Amino acid sequence: MVVSRCSVRSIEFSCVYVVALCGKGMYLGLVWRFSFVLKLPGLLSILHCIFGNKVAMASCYFNPIPSSSHFISADLTQKFKIPKLVHRKKRFDGSTRSSKITAFYGLKTPPYELDALEPYMSKRTIDMHWGEYHRNFIEGLNKQLEKDDILYGCTMDELVKATYNNGNPFPEFNNAAEVWNHDFFWESMQPGGGDMPKLGLLQQIEKDFGSFMNFREKFVGAALSLFGSGWVWLVLKREDKRLEIVKTSNAICPIVWDDIPIINLDLWEHAYYLDYRNDRAKYVDVFMNHLVSWDVAAVRLTRGEAFVNLGEPKIPVA
Numbered sequence: 361m362v363v364s365r366c367s368v369r370s371i372e373f374s375c376v377y378v379v380a381l382c383g384k385g386m387y388l389g390l391v392w393r394f395s396f397v398l399k400l401p402g403l404l405s406i407l408h409c410i411f412g413n414k415v416a417m418a419s420c421y422f423n424p425i426p427s428s429s430h431f432i433s434a435d436l437t438q439k440f441k442i443p444k445l446v447h448r449k450k451r452f453d454g455s456t457r458s459s460k461i462t463a464f465y466g467l468k469t470p471p472y473e474l475d476a477l478e479p480y481m482s483k484r485t486i487d488m489h490w491g492e493y494h495r496n497f498i499e500g501l502n503k504q505l506e507k508d509d510i511l512y513g514c515t516m517d518e519l520v521k522a523t524y525n526n527g528n529p530f531p532e533f534n535n536a537a538e539v540w541n542h543d544f545f546w547e548s549m550q551p552g553g554g555d556m557p558k559l560g561l562l563q564q565i566e567k568d569f570g571s572f573m574n575f576r577e578k579f580v581g582a583a584l585s586l587f588g589s590g591w592v593w594l595v596l597k598r599e600d601k602r603l604e605i606v607k608t609s610n611a612i613c614p615i616v617w618d619d620i621p622i623i624n625l626d627l628w629e630h631a632y633y634l635d636y637r638n639d640r641a642k643y644v645d646v647f648m649n650h651l652v653s654w655d656v657a658a659v660r661l662t663r664g665e666a667f668v669n670l671g672e673p674k675i676p677v678a
């Protein structure tokens with residue numbers, strides 16, 4: 361494409377005029393992209409002189425960082441330098457406007473249809489539990505982090521551990537941990553779940569609890585004796601190299617103690633009130649008989665064995 365120097369100049373000034381007139385990041389982005397097409401080296405420096413950092417913001421609009429991307433830093437004392445993202449929001453009148461993206465963390469969906477656990481956990485319960493409570497936790501977290509928070513961009517694991525702050529939790533901890541706990545909880549169940557684990561997981565449970573029935577009794581007992589709201593967990597203890605049952609109050613998640621969770625059960629009343637009223641015992645029994653996913657638990661244990669050697673070391677002899 362041949363463009364004369366004169367027409368280049370006129371295009372440059374036209375674009376700058378449009379930008380100056382509209383003053384929107386969106387138009388800046390168009391000019392930015394247009395400048396590459398026409399190879400106009402002077403245009404960016406002109407825009408930069410006039411609008412400064414807005415040019416960078418416009419660039420982000422057209423080259424957005426994927427929402428699933430996380431900025432990971434081992435040193436949380438260093439503030440993350442993350443550009444402001446800009447997106448267009450549909451307005452009722454069909455036009456668009458630019459606004460800052462604040463919802464960095466997304467709501468994960470359960471790995472099954474919302475009615476797939478019927479009749480043991482109703483769609484009505486999951487609609488409310490996942491669609492309202494879980495969503496509120498993630499929206500609350502995003503709101504807490506929206507102002508260039510030092511924690512903005514951590515993985516959820518990092519966020520939970522960092523905000524726990526060795527037992528003196530930051531304000532973000534409850535929302536972060538409840539997001540983590542619920543993501544884990546939905547995946548701890550499956551349609552046609554319950555019954556007994558198999559193979560390696562069953563053997564490990566029998567080794568650490570004597571028998572599956574002993575384990576079951578202890579898990580149910582922990583769930584029923586938890587005071588107030590919280591969670592019961594089957595975890596792999598790194599130091600003890602064994603499975604154990606732990607109870608946590610409110611939002612606390614055992615990864616803050618470096619445990620490796622295998623299964624969790626939500627014991628907040630919102631998890632079972634619609635289906636079982638205040639009959640926690642019935643809810644726990646149904647979870648063990650029909651909902652818990654031993655398939656997922658077996659995968660998690662196998663993953664955990666990458667960090668914890670549960671048997672005698674098998675070191676190849678040269």
Ligand SMILES: [Fe+2]
Nearest residue numbers: 493626628631
């Ligand atoms: Fe819950």
